[in-house]
Amino acid sequence: MIFIIALFAILASILAWSLYQSYQAAILRINERVMTSSQIVATNAGWIDALAWQALRRIDDRLGPEVRTGTTTGVEDIKDAVYGLPGQVQAYVVNPDGLTLYSTDPQLKQIDIRDREYFSALARGASEYISPMLVSRLNGEQIFVFSRRLQRGNKFAGAVMVSFSADMLSTIWQLVDLGPGSTVGIIRADGKLVARYPKPPGPIDLGNYILFTDYLKKNDHGVYEAVSPADGTRRIVGYRRVPGTNLVVQASAGYEENMREFWRNLYFTVSFAAATAIGLAVGAAWIASLLKRDAVRNRELERAAQQNQMLMREIHHRVKNNLQIIQSLIRLQPLPDAVKNGLFDRLSAMSSVHEHIYRYDRFSEISADTLIPGVIDPLVRAYRPDVKVDYDLDNCPVSNDQATSLALLVGEVTTNALKYAFADGVAGKLEVRLKTLDTGRARLEIQDNGPGFTPNAATSGMGTRLITASVQQLSGQYRYEIDNGTRFQAELRLV
Template structure:
């Protein structure tokens, strides 16, 4: 009993845990799907930013190459316009120099500076006599470089941010000066505007040594980027690409597209502001969360409510199982007590001076009822009894009691009898078999008794009990107490009229409506 109870409790606990696990799994699956969708949207936004930055860097690189190439050509034309003596300046020379730089874009100024630092010619209306021999763009060409691109500079004349291209001038193989073109950084504004960037996104020209050449929106000051990831990691492995980093210029995070500018010492950079890039993502994410969070909270509340219901149901089921087990114990005890009381009655009958044949009849009848109750409590099946075990138990007790030399043959279908049919059927079998043992084999001779109970398949069963004794004449047989008892029990079974056969041995056949079902059902 305790093991069965424990199995029931374990089964209930497993069911409860399984239900809770399924609910939690579905909730976790909802959260996982939500998280995956958000992460995927973020990844898509990141890819879009990288694609945009990469495309923008291509545009910036194209313009940088165009500016460098135009500057080379303009400086070459200035060199040609100067003639053999760069110190000699005529109106024609000045006109040629102005023509050489006239087609250049932006606010362009040109200078011709002699080797001693004197400015020989300039198109700068605000020019002042300033010694530029300390400037990198002059020193580099003076030291032998044919062409040079300066880093970002702040003009000593007007404080504007500029960048400079310079060309070494030689006459007779000797350095005689430098031809110089300066561009205002505002040259980058049309490029920046054409890309449709916001004020926190930037475009830049950077020299290959990491020195900033030009940037828009404007940088606060000249900047060395040689220690930044672009130069320490990315350009070391690829001539173009994208990455995300915090800018050394202003501390803003950007998705950066970069590209080496072919045939120039420059790297073109486009930095796309991540806040702007991810703005649609965050907007969509907030909308999603505004819908998903209440849903998740509702699901969580539903889970808690369902779990509580399941726990209450489990507790109620456990209480019902406990009550059922208690009732089973009471019923088992009742059947056991009934059996003991019936046996006590038999003991009292044996003590009274009653004829032995009457005692035997009483004992058989009580034994039949005792077997029914014993099967009910011993097999823990209080409403059903297996006919294939009940009937042999009754008949075997009778053959033992009469000490007869009789063989019993059984042909019993595996049927489960309702308890309301079990007792009258047991008494019928008891009376018929007792009658056979008393009269068919009264002289102690050997014989055979057949007991058959078959399901006829139409909601009825047929009981047949026969023997191979001398038989009897049903017409002349006098009905006794046993016959009256059999008929009374058959009425309880709602049976048809029994059929008696007396030739070649006695046989009783009776058909009754069954409330039984197959034992395996």
């Protein structure tokens, strides 16, 4: 469960990082495009500015030392002067009273322009002027005007002007191709909008806009993201001052339009991630239910095992007690002492097996290195406490089915040695060895240091028959060797 939660957290982190990197890459691409586009707009704006002032100077020069009226030569001259300027350009020459003397406009109407800033600023002494966005009184179109003061002698002799239609920016807008929602614009350094495409509803003062209050104060070019004051659309804007002019240009890309592909990819990614998360959550819940069910089952199995263990312990304890009761009953019978002692020894060996089973909680198998001393030590104490026993026992497992046979075998061989191998008053020694063999069997050796005996002389007694039966039960074979005592040796299968 913890692994699933950790995996989910890792996947969520990787997804969040990937989405963040994708978002940053998308923004970076837009930033690079608007910066490149702003450079294109700046180049065109600088070209328009240079050509406009050049045309005005040419017209001023061709008017001569005196501004004359009533000739057509002047009209032709100013037409020639504005030839080659981009877009729909009209040129005008007006006298000090604001009345038009010459014009390239075929729809010219005599209009008093003295209230227009591009004329009144010159009348007040300015040598040149660039107007903000205007609405033409002739045709209602959005225009912007470059004007130059006509100075003859020390007197104001009128003004010469070129008027550009704002539609000329449409060519630049198509050239930069920033997509739907994009704009290009030219702004005066004081924040007054000169021209913009697509065209805004009317003139706009951007002097208090963040472009002028913040970004231009820090750098002459850059990128920012903001909501347009012209139409309330969120855009990423590239801006740039036009070197050598009083103009600032901008090229903007619609944020939503340019980020649409990113949001589409984000939608599919998040949808897939959500489906994966739901799958993980369902899988986690299913695994949690399985773990909970297994935990309940394990607790039940543990309780059942404890109960079974307690019952098995009780059974083996009762068997041991019953064997002791049988020993007591035999003691009451009128039997020879030798017979009684033989029965007692054999019942004790069997009782020792059951005692080891419930004492050590070994219900499937017993360790031979604890069982064998448990059988031999009581016999030594009963028959010959002066006999020393040396054990060399491997930790061999003994199945419950084989344990009784092993105990009877060990008990019978040991009893014979204790009863017959040692003379009275002579300290004896027993060596008991049990070694595991590579064949999955074990070798049992019980050796005394007595005078030995002839094996053929002991072939018909109850002890011999019991030894033979036990060895057969253990799927083995045995032999006696006489060499500085008697050695019993058998290879047995204990499990």
